[in-house]
Amino acid sequence: MATKVKKQSLGRQKIEIKKIENKSSLEVTFTKRRKGLFNKASELCVLTGAEAAVFAFSPGKKAFAFGYPSVDTVIDRYLSANTEEGRSVNTSASHHRVVLESRKQYAEALAKKEEEKKRVETMKEGGEVGFGRDRFWWDLSIEDMGLEELERYVASMEELKKNVGIRVDELEKASNSPSRFLDLDSGLNAKGIDRYI
C-alpha cells in the first residue's frame, strides 16, 4: 500500500470567462494565454498551410504579433484584399511597406540586442518538428514598449532610413518560446528609447 501523498495543488480549476479582477493574475493569464494563442495559430499554419496572423495588445498596451509566413505578408494581404490593385492614386500600400519594414528593422534591432545578452538563435532552434520550409513566421513580441514609443520609434526610423541608435536600459528576457516562433519576448523599456539620431 502506497504512502498517501498530499496533493501539491488542486490543479487546473474551471473558471468563468469574464474579466479577471485581480490585476496580477490577469497579467499572468495574459502571458500564458497569449503564448497558447500564438502556439495554436502556429499549429494551424503548419497543419493546414494556412496563412494567419494574430495581434494582441496587452492590458498594459504592449503590442504582440504573430504571422505566417510573416505579419507583413498577412496584413498586406488583408489590406490588398480590400484595395483594388493599382488603384488609389497614392496607394497606401507603399506607405505601409515602409512602415512594416521599419517595424521589422526594429524587431531585428531588438533581436540583436538580445544576442548580446543571451545568444538568441530562435529562428534556428525552432526546427524541431519540421518547420524547415522557408523563413517560417514572424512572431514579434514588443514587450515593455508602449504604443507611443513604438510610434515615435518608427517615425524616426522612417526618417533615418535604416540608421538608428537605440539606447536600451533594460531588456527582459530572450527567446523562451516553446519551440517554434521567433519570440523575441524582449522588453525595451519605454524610457529606454532615450535618444536616437
Added chain:
Amino acid sequence: MATKVKKQSLGRQKIEIKKIENKSSLEVTFTKRRKGLFNKASELCVLTGAEAAVFAFSPGKKAFAFGYPSVDTVIDRYLSANTEEGRSVNTSASHHRVVLESRKQYAEALAKKEEEKKRVETMKEGGEVGFGRDRFWWDLSIEDMGLEELERYVASMEELKKNVGIRVDELEKASNSPSRFLDLDSGLNAKGIDRYI
C-alpha cells in the same frame, strides 16, 4: 461487475505538427482549429480586456477575421502604432478607413442575406457568459469568397459609396459559432457577385 463495453473510439490521438497530406482531413482540421483559435482569442480578450485580432486565410484562400473590440479597431491600432499621428501628408489612415468601412458594409450585407434565410441573431444570442458589455467583437468569416472577389467587391463598394446590389447565388450556412462571436460563416459564391452598380 460491470459489463465490459467496447470503446466507441480511440479518442483523440497524438499527432505530429506537420502538414496534413490528406486534403479533406486538412480542411476539417482547418475548420475545427480555426474555431478553436477564435475562441481562444475571444477568451483572452474577455479575461484580460486585451485587444486582439486574428486573421486566417484558409488553404482555399478564404478569409476569416476576428477582432475585439473590432477587426477595424485592432488593425487601425496596429497601423497607427506604426505611423506617427498627423504625419505623413496624405496619411493612409483615411484610405484604410474607407477600405475597412467598405469591408464592414460587406459583412453587414452578408449578415442581412443570412437573416433572410436563417434568422441570425448571433450578436444577441452570444450573451451566455457575460459578454454583454458593448458591441463585443467582430468575427467575420468570409467563406467561399476568394480574395479576388473580395477585392473586386470592395473596390466597387468604394466607388459606390455605400450603395451596392449583390446577387447571391448561394449562401452556405449561417451562424454556427459556439456562442460568442458574430460568426457569419456565410458563403458568398464567387460567381455570386455577378453584377453590381
Added chain:
DNA sequence: TTTACTATCTATAACCC
C-alpha cells in the same frame, strides 16, 4: 515580474451519423 509543477479542465483526432 517569469518559470515550474501538477491536477484538472478543455480541445480535438478519430469515429459515427
Added chain:
DNA sequence: TGGGTTATAGATAGTAA
C-alpha cells in the same frame, strides 16, 4: 459534409520559487 460523440492529448489555474 456538416454535426455529434468518445476518449485522450494538450492547455492552463492555482501555486510556489
